[in-house]
Amino acid sequence: MGFKIAVAGATGNVGREMLNILSERGFPADEVVALASARSHGTEVSFGDKTLKVKNLENYDFSDTDICLMSAGGAVSLKYSPKIAAQGCVVIDNSSAWRYDADVPLIVPEVNPDAITQFTKRNIIANPNCSTAQLVVALKPLHDFAKIKRVVVSTYQSVSGAGKDGMDELFNQTRAVFVADPVESKKFTKRIAFNVIPHIDSFMEDGYTKEEWKVLAETKKMLDPKIKVTCTAVRVPVFIGHSESVNIEFENEITADQARDILREAPGCLVIDKHENGGYMTPYESAGEDATYISRIREDATVENGLNIWVVSDNLRKGAALNAIQIAELLVARGLITAKKQAA
Numbered sequence: 001m002g003f004k005i006a007v008a009g010a011t012g013n014v015g016r017e018m019l020n021i022l023s024e025r026g027f028p029a030d031e032v033v034a035l036a037s038a039r040s041h042g043t044e045v046s047f048g049d050k051t052l053k054v055k056n057l058e059n060y061d062f063s064d065t066d067i068c069l070m071s072a073g074g075a076v077s078l079k080y081s082p083k084i085a086a087q088g089c090v091v092i093d094n095s096s097a098w099r100y101d102a103d104v105p106l107i108v109p110e111v112n113p114d115a116i117t118q119f120t121k122r123n124i125i126a127n128p129n130c131s132t133a134q135l136v137v138a139l140k141p142l143h144d145f146a147k148i149k150r151v152v153v154s155t156y157q158s159v160s161g162a163g164k165d166g167m168d169e170l171f172n173q174t175r176a177v178f179v180a181d182p183v184e185s186k187k188f189t190k191r192i193a194f195n196v197i198p199h200i201d202s203f204m205e206d207g208y209t210k211e212e213w214k215v216l217a218e219t220k221k222m223l224d225p226k227i228k229v230t231c232t233a234v235r236v237p238v239f240i241g242h243s244e245s246v247n248i249e250f251e252n253e254i255t256a257d258q259a260r261d262i263l264r265e266a267p268g269c270l271v272i273d274k275h276e277n278g279g280y281m282t283p284y285e286s287a288g289e290d291a292t293y294i295s296r297i298r299e300d301a302t303v304e305n306g307l308n309i310w311v312v313s314d315n316l317r318k319g320a321a322l323n324a325i326q327i328a329e330l331l332v333a334r335g336l337i338t339a340k341k342q343a344a
């Protein structure tokens with residue numbers, strides 16, 4: 001007998017992708033339930049070739065549900081996750097609400113799968129920030145080989161990371177520019193169409209944004225607390241797919257050729273790195289794909305052991321929905337969860 005899975009935030013960008021991926025990968029679920037706010041109650045979402053009627057998260061009883069994939073924002077997660085977890089349902093949460101809690105494992109299955117056993121403390125597992133997920137997938141095999149000292153990352157993040165309102169704003173502004181209508185900014189702080197914005201999430205006291213801080217805090221939590229990370233996070237007018245320019249300084253020697261060979265073998269990574277026109281990955285091409293793509297691998301001659309790489313992935317998949325489902329698959333593969341119906 002299979003599992004009963006709930007997707008909370010099922011009408012959102014990530015929630016819809018969670019439903020797609022559950023169906024595509026044939027997750028061993030007997031029943032999948034779509035949940036969102038009262039606003040969406042009774043609307044329909046696709047699940048494979050079926051449609052599911054959306055139910056209201058607020059009054060949903062989780063006592064016979066095994067896993068809740070949650071992607072409804074931090075405030076909703078803070079309010080509901082402990083209640084859901086108390087009903088014996090494991091929450092895999094995509095928001096930042098629980099990521100820095102010492103009793104909540106933050107997991108990228110290719111990077112720190114063994115940390116998952118700690119989920120029993122709260123019955124909650126955190127999914128990382130979209131930029132961090134693809135970054136650590138690329139860094140982990142390089143760190144294992146030559147020990148990373150410091151990382152300087154600049155992100156080029158698509159508007160889908162800001163939810164469906166972010167995608168609508170890019171579309172509407174682009175249209176407004178073409179038809180010479182006034183361009184209105186509601187979701188983003190400045191115009192995003194034909195522009196880039198060096199600001200994601202709120203500002204912190206030291207001048208960094210919360211998004212930039214997340215990349216360093218989460219890389220340390222999942223990969224190695226000794227690695228120094230600094231980040232500039234930038235929103236770009238791309239619908240789906242985050243890109244990152246990453247400069248890495250290592251303790252030990254590593255050549256570009258070695259890095260290419262290591263990344264070719266690494267789980268979750270795909271190297272596309274030809275030194276010719278078009279011989280690299282772009283975010284547009286990554287949309288709908290599962291891999292973390294690494295291109296433009298080259299040595300940085302300005303430091304002793306340095307590399308520059310370009311990392312691209314679909315932020316809704318590896319950066320969110322796919323990683324959450326891989327976490328659920330890990331729970332099942334390691335026998336850490338038993339279907340309630342089976343146990344009854």
Ligand code: A2P
Nearest residue numbers: 009010011012013036037039040057072163164
């Ligand atoms: P709804 O569509 O009913 O508002 P996105 O990040 O793409 O904007 O999606 C956010 C998701 O979180 C949506 O599915 C949204 O549902 C859901 N959501 C937002 N607020 C709540 C809430 N208070 N309770 C349950 N789901 C919520």
